[in-house]
Amino acid sequence: METTAQTTISRRDPAQVMRLSRLGSLHQCRLSFMRVLTRRMARENWSFARPKFDIDAKGVGVAVYTATGPARTYSLVAFAHDLPPEMRSDRVIATAWDATFTLFDGVPTDEDIERLSKNVPHQEAGRVNEKSLSVSRANRSVRLWAHFVDALSQGQQPDPGQVEAVGYLMRTTAVYGSGKLGAADREAIAGREELNAPFQAEMLSVFLTRAFVRDLVEHMARAKGGDQAVPLAPETARQLGIGNSTGLGMAPYIVNHPVLFNNWIMAREEAIARVRSVETASAEEAACFRRMLRRSEISAARWRSEHPVQIEKLASLHKDLEALSAWVASDDLLNDHPWDRLIRWSEAELGLEGQELAASLILEPYADLVDGLSDCMADANKDAFIIDGAMPVAQLRQLIEDSFAWTLDLDWSARENCARAWYVSEEKLEPRMGERFEEPISEYEQPLAPARDAALAHAALADWDAEEPVAGFLLRHPEHRHTVRRAQMSQVAPYGEIRSNTISDRVLPIDMLRAKLSFFGATHFDPRSDRWVRICMYAGAPYPDDLTTGNADLWVYPEADQ
């Protein structure tokens, strides 16, 4: 990664950052992919339109939403369905949804829409082509949807309490990109400036989906109430996000893409190091931080979860916020490396939730130091895959020790250390995690335990001469090839490896999900078990028509009067 800013304080040690408990406490920040997108669209003055809204009184039909930037137009093609309640499920094994979508590259013709209408509603059972950049689906929040339609159709606005309790009218249950179901590969679009940062097509798809959902609920209210119906109040619409249910399928992603995941973490760590290196802050910078802290408190107060783990984490976060506010009140935040002092204090006094919230918050006053780092978050280093077979065995051993010293003495035959196994189910190819000693899954195990595999490779290397090139070892031990590759990748990706056991009896896959989703910019993580989580996206954001440079960035922090 290129660094232009002066940093006197170095990035945090991967051994500290990459523990799963900390990754499972990450919060969104200036580098989150949703904010990167909305800032760009506002800066470049993108225009938006709804050339088609052909939906009947039962809520069945198709709509098209376009987003036009300086170089290209992208279109969300949305199919609305009348789904029997018993078919509604967020699980991957579902076969029908309330709405299905594709982000189309350009503006679809009627023939395109006709072709898509025969495929997109079937999701995994359909096919798209390279004109589709993503394929997704969403289900209604049953209670909130019915309440909205009822209220608006009778000329009333929905109850703010119910809006706050749920936060969204629809939640996506999968957003597929990069070649899935026949869509365009990431590589085919990564060269476009507006799509170079990670997941920009997917984030655009969800941004437009939110506009569609608002329009659809108003449409249904009109269909029900006729002249009595009223549009949704803009301030209520603004508060609504798009929910998302994310299951285990996403957890392997950050293990399977070590260089990409490194680039996300390293960009944030570099941003934190830059801001900690600021010697003196201006009054406006300090005031900006205080405002965002205050708004974070409002956001945290609205964050609900029924899951015991998250309830405990939220209690810790509320306590941390109190302590942070008190510390901030007693400090002018102006002199003597204020942000570094704050971070060092937080490491001694706060829990992981609070520490990571503080680390994200100190970035807010420093767009100039931080925002450019979003250009470093894609993975353009395809050659990191190539193994250097000339590397001496001793150096390889050292690389493994650098990332996995903690794992080498672990008893990997002990049940608690390898209790779980990750596998892919025959059923819709759904990734799952099972009990190694209770289910017949070992022979199907996916390579998602880099720590265990590193320990095995390290043991096998013990008998080899230190100067021997790795190529000779690999010829005799192809079973360690994937581990050797990862170890060599760590030279360019120091934050690429999770420093926790991903198959222990205590592993929480929701920590892996949160790490990834926090970089999307998600908030209000609500685990529904140890393996799937609900989140909210774009809550508080402007709708396409209202997007300006003034509201494109800080929308993620609710304002007091909302």
Next chain:
Amino acid sequence: MSYALNEVEATAKRAARGAGYDWGLAEEAAKATRWLCAQGLDGAAVLAGLLEAGFAAGLANHVPRSLQGDWQADAPLCPLATGAALSDCAGRLQGAPQTMGPVAWPAMILPFAALAARRLGVCVSVEGEGFQAVTNGSALQIEGALPDAPASLTVRTEGTLSASVPPATRAEPDEAAWAVLNRFAHKTYAPATEESRRLGAGAGLSDND
């Protein structure tokens, strides 16, 4: 049917694993198959042919006995394991050509010659009876016809590419070959049970509210 190259890569990886290759070589097979498809060749058909040969179960018989001198084995060399060794030993090509063989499904060596070319920053040629292929890592030119049968090969740093065609962004594999890959890939999927359906993805609280 037209497939995204990521679909080719994902299917090839599962297929190679399902055929018994270790994960690291399955990753190589996936990238290699994708690379062949990007060159306009049917990488899926090459991989399908190779996997049906069933080398993975006794892979030690299909890798070079030694990395010194000519690379040989008692049976045809597996192009995935041998190709991986070629990529691993790329630096040696600067000193002398590497002879090897016979190598099964010689086309599958080409992506690994490309990895060597990328590491070295020069063109690498693969020559056998009746054909010569040259790659700079991203593009490929072939004179003559690539054999399906095992062939003795010489790999060296040499050659230049004339005007290269842009790589393909989609693949249209032979349907029978694609079916073979999916058959092998299927071996990596655990049969669904009620318990795994219930617990494996973590049902937890209701997902219909």
